Amino acid sequence: MPALFPSGKKKFLHNLCCNLARFFISSKPLVILEAYTPFHLEHFKHVIHLLSEMDEYNIVVITPNGKDLNELKNVQAYKTINEYPIYKKADAFISTDYNKIPHWFSCPTIYFGHGIGPKLDYVARDELLEFDFVFSPYRPAYELQIQNLPKERVIPVGLPILEDKSSRQQEIIEFYQFDGSKPLIIYAPSWCSDTTKISDIKTILAFLSTKKQFNIVVSPHPLLFDKNRCKGEDFFKNNNKIKLLHINTPESQFTTLDLVKASDIVISDISSILFEAMALKKNVLLDGNKDLYEHCNALKIYDEIIKFCPVPCWNNNEDLTIEHAIELDTLSKQRELFINNYLFNSGNASKIFIQQLSEILKHG
Known part of the structure; x- marks a missing residue:
């Protein structure tokens, strides 16, 4: 078995189940957004609502407190990655943290820089190399990240959370x-x-x-x-x-x-x-x-x-x-x-986020 499936049994089983399931479930691209803390989830919420309204994607959110997101169209939340059904084929995986990428996913992976405080000792860690792309929110982080990654893999996006103008x-x-x-x-x-x-x-x-x-x-x-x-x-x-x-x-x-x-x-x-x-x-x-x-x-x-x-x-x-x-x-x-x-793309970050995601999905 190791010789036949060097990436692991779970990856093989995941791909097999996904290929079978595609005959019966929606053909919309499925995007997984991972936010391990409520604070990180806040940075995704504006994008999640826009993606839901577009009705072009299925969205899965991995987060401990996302139950209310299930009320949105085309959105489903799971508390942990282990709850995610093995038959669902992901077309893109986006995380707000340097957590280990699930090894059985065969899709583009994106690190989403979720803050703009200049902790420059953090923004270009070695773990960044595990991701296919980086959505960078601010210039000093971007300038460091392109020293370690090919420039075409680091995309100036901005901070979508700032576009939610609601006041409490x-x-x-x-x-x-x-x-x-x-x-x-x-x-x-x-x-x-x-x-x-x-x-x-x-x-x-x-x-x-x-x-x-x-x-x-x-x-x-x-x-x-x-x-x-x-x-x-x-x-x-x-x-x-x-x-x-x-x-x-x-x-x-x-x-x-x-x-x-x-x-x-x-x-x-x-x-x-x-x-x-x-x-x-x-x-x-x-x-x-x-x-x-x-x-x-x-x-x-x-x-x-x-x-x-x-x-x-x-x-x-x-x-x-x-x-x-x-x-x-x-x-x-x-x-x-x-x-x-x-700051990149002030007032326009959500649009850029979705445009760049669309381009990544288009080219696989």
Whole structure:
């Protein structure tokens, strides 16, 4: 058997079942979208809805929390790849992460870069070589990726999630019982595998807790809630200094992007959300974590954005950087020039995503 089927018994069985099933099921191309976390799924949702409306494809979504997607036309969700029926022949497989590609699939594979934070130590890892194509969202990532892959395999696409213009502002105000006349500040710290590079979150929270004239929501990266991934550090529980702040947990009904869309000021570090906020024309402040940019090989980008993303003095409760930014935003043009050069296909990424997918399917 190994000599006859060197790619494995499961691949042989998959191909056999698929060939038989094609006599009885839809002949539309079948596209598998894999998103292992709810956060990653959000980056696919706008594309999924557009593909569903087109009625030209069958779409399978592999994600732990995609039950509601089954209500869409031509869309079916499975919690894991192991639940995916072996008789269904995939025509393209697209993943948001460097997870191992199922070895029995015989179709084009695509890595979809799902964020635009400049973690340049991550965007061109060796695992990228396992994919046939890369959908790249922003210029610095693209420039690194084409050093390791043939240029024709790395496609500038952009970030489709930014095209969903829906707003949940009123829901957010009502949920948190906010005074709607106060500006809304969102602080979104990110996680790092080297925990010594995580921002000084507790000092920043203590500073923000003194700003009673604002509505403030802290929306951390989900891994910041996992003490095992933060060397036992508990940033948000049993901290009397943050009683006046609202913490948006991974179980919340609001994504960080929902909060950003409703915000007046966004504060972050190297997180994609900082750059997404710029793309949404939000007023943005840095938390000043230069070490994290250095760790991610992105010092050049830090040196550029520090010119138009001020950093409050977190140890000084009298600092008025936030107040001045609320009163008069004098840096919006500089942010706009930067993000327009940084992000691919702003406002048009979903269309480009689907066009490029169609081309890949056409040529097999």
